[in-house]
Amino acid sequence: MKTKTTGLKISRLAKLANVPINSEEEKLYESQLSKILEYVDLIESVNLITTQPTYNVSAGKNITRHDSVSKSITHEKALQNGKGNEGYFFTEGVFTEN
Amino acid sequence: MDNITALSLIETISALKAKKFSTKELNESYLSRIKKLEPILNSFIFVNEKSNKIPLAVKDLIAVQGMPMTCGSKILESYIPPYNATVIDNILKNNVSVIGKTNLDEFAMGSSGENSAFGPARNPWDPKKVPGGSSSGSAVAIAADLAVFALGTDTGGSIRQPAALCGIVGLKPSYGRVSRYGAQAMASSLDQIGPVTKTVSDARLVLEWISGGDNYDSNAISEKFTNVRAAKIKGLRIGIPKEYFAEGLNPEVEKNVRAAILKLENLGAKTVEINLPNTKYAIAVYYLIMSSEASSNLARYDGIRFGKTRELFGPETKRRIMLGTFALSAGYYEDYFIKAAKVRTLIKQDFEKAFEKCDVIAGPVFPTVAWPIGEKISDPLAMYLMDAYTIPASLAGIPALSLPCGQVGGLPVGLQLVGKYMDEATILDVAEIYEDSTNWHKKKPKL
Numbered sequence: 001m002k003t004k005t006t007g008l009k010i011s012r013l014a015k016l017a018n019v020p021i022n023s024e025e026e027k028l029y030e031s032q033l034s035k036i037l038e039y040v041d042l043i044e045s046v047n048l049i050t051t052q053p054t055y056n057v058s059a060g061k062n063i064t065r066h067d068s069v070s071k072s073i074t075h076e077k078a079l080q081n082g083k084g085n086e087g088y089f090f091t092e093g094v095f096t097e098n
Numbered sequence: 099m100d101n102i103t104a105l106s107l108i109e110t111i112s113a114l115k116a117k118k119f120s121t122k123e124l125n126e127s128y129l130s131r132i133k134k135l136e137p138i139l140n141s142f143i144f145v146n147e148k149s150n151k152i153p154l155a156v157k158d159l160i161a162v163q164g165m166p167m168t169c170g171s172k173i174l175e176s177y178i179p180p181y182n183a184t185v186i187d188n189i190l191k192n193n194v195s196v197i198g199k200t201n202l203d204e205f206a207m208g209s210s211g212e213n214s215a216f217g218p219a220r221n222p223w224d225p226k227k228v229p230g231g232s233s234s235g236s237a238v239a240i241a242a243d244l245a246v247f248a249l250g251t252d253t254g255g256s257i258r259q260p261a262a263l264c265g266i267v268g269l270k271p272s273y274g275r276v277s278r279y280g281a282q283a284m285a286s287s288l289d290q291i292g293p294v295t296k297t298v299s300d301a302r303l304v305l306e307w308i309s310g311g312d313n314y315d316s317n318a319i320s321e322k323f324t325n326v327r328a329a330k331i332k333g334l335r336i337g338i339p340k341e342y343f344a345e346g347l348n349p350e351v352e353k354n355v356r357a358a359i360l361k362l363e364n365l366g367a368k369t370v371e372i373n374l375p376n377t378k379y380a381i382a383v384y385y386l387i388m389s390s391e392a393s394s395n396l397a398r399y400d401g402i403r404f405g406k407t408r409e410l411f412g413p414e415t416k417r418r419i420m421l422g423t424f425a426l427s428a429g430y431y432e433d434y435f436i437k438a439a440k441v442r443t444l445i446k447q448d449f450e451k452a453f454e455k456c457d458v459i460a461g462p463v464f465p466t467v468a469w470p471i472g473e474k475i476s477d478p479l480a481m482y483l484m485d486a487y488t489i490p491a492s493l494a495g496i497p498a499l500s501l502p503c504g505q506v507g508g509l510p511v512g513l514q515l516v517g518k519y520m521d522e523a524t525i526l527d528v529a530e531i532y533e534d535s536t537n538w539h540k541k542k543p544k545l
Contacts, residue, residue: 008424010420013420013423013424013427014416014420016423016427017393017419017420017422017423018397018400018408019408019409019411019416019419019420020407020408020409021409021416025413025416028413029416029417029420032417032478032479033417033420033421033424035479036385036417036421036478036479036482037421037424039381039382039479039482040382040385040386040434040438041382042378042379042382043379043382043383043386043437043438043441044433044437046376046379046437046440046441046444048437048440048441048444051440051441051443051444052440052443053436053439053440053442053443054439054440054442054443054446055287055439056287056317057273057274057287057446057493057494057495057519058273058274058317058318058319058495059274059319059519059520060274060316060317060319063316063317065313070313073180073181077180077181078180078403080178080180081176081177081178081180081403081404081405082402082403082404083401083402089402089403090402091402
């Protein structure tokens, strides 16, 4: 298992997670997350050769529904919390130059 | 009628039927109490002055159409859901109205209530102390009689912990018992919505109301929970896990919890010591799986369709998103996320083996009673370690309930009862028998 210090570059991680942080926060989170990762390394010692992972503890399987159109919320309601008008969400340009 | 606001849900329904007071008087009493106590307790983020039926307080990450939903975060300060959560649609059919949205740790991330962007809710037993989290406001509102009943969510203990610290009842249903549609997702394989109530019989009724599937949560079973109290405690086997009574548990809290278990024995139950050997890994497993799932669930906050931009996340939220992103990233995924999921299997199997020897498991909820606001906030890991007793039941998907069983220095202690998958009935029965023979649930904070 890779240790806590390899790969934990907070600036890179913050970018990957899309969580903007400043340099003060970077130092604080580096020390806090190192400590947390050191703790979770506890599971490294568990013998798991024959164990299957559990991703879902519910009893259901393959829940499907009929492929038919059903009522949803109105266009106005869907837009009410976003920025923009004329029936669209406005967002930053994807292809514009920064 | 005196003290309308001290009545439980069942007592309120009965009194309304007998026309002892009207819903108008009921809401006036609760709203006036909210106005008087909220400056001290800060349990509501939004109050609905137009509440006109049996008042329900709802944790502010469960969608109520037309009412603000902040999730305790600056990002969603002005968000208004255009729909109701399934649990709200179900509950409103029973002469209920939402009196307000309650304070919480931001995006349900916390065990104390201190991670709210709107200031912490305060423990009504001592307002300088934490109420527990993340359903902090819901627990405070019930303990202080600011609503008849409330809803919270529990991912690793977030209903049970504030219920224990505030001296009330909180139930985390089995995973899949209640539809999660309309509750902001934290960790999708762990989240459950559940009742936060003044009594166990209230919790039973609310579970009936909110349970059952819909076309949105594909992990929710379709059948509703229905349960008539069976009231059989003679010969019932209560498992006592030695791992829950080890180092780290405050001796006074232990004394109260053991006294409660002795009470159950005096009422006819048998105790048997059980082992849950993988308990020591539960916190590590939880924080890896929960953070990973939460990092994915919070990716939706891009400031486009709703909400403001991501630099406004609070510190705990940023920490957990980064932790989860790390655990899911290339080169670390097998060692962290998958490994945690395998250890989760072992934890689930611990319970399955234990339930061959017992019918319910009893233990503490929290290692301590409520502590001063601000005391533990600068050590996130120390806060995570407080979740030791509540996390395992969440990882296994089994139901667990907290009810008041004592006090230390005037601060409440909770007894946790854990049941088999989909067996809320037995833990509710045992809890109700205990409640009927004791008076802890009748104690109210002096406010």
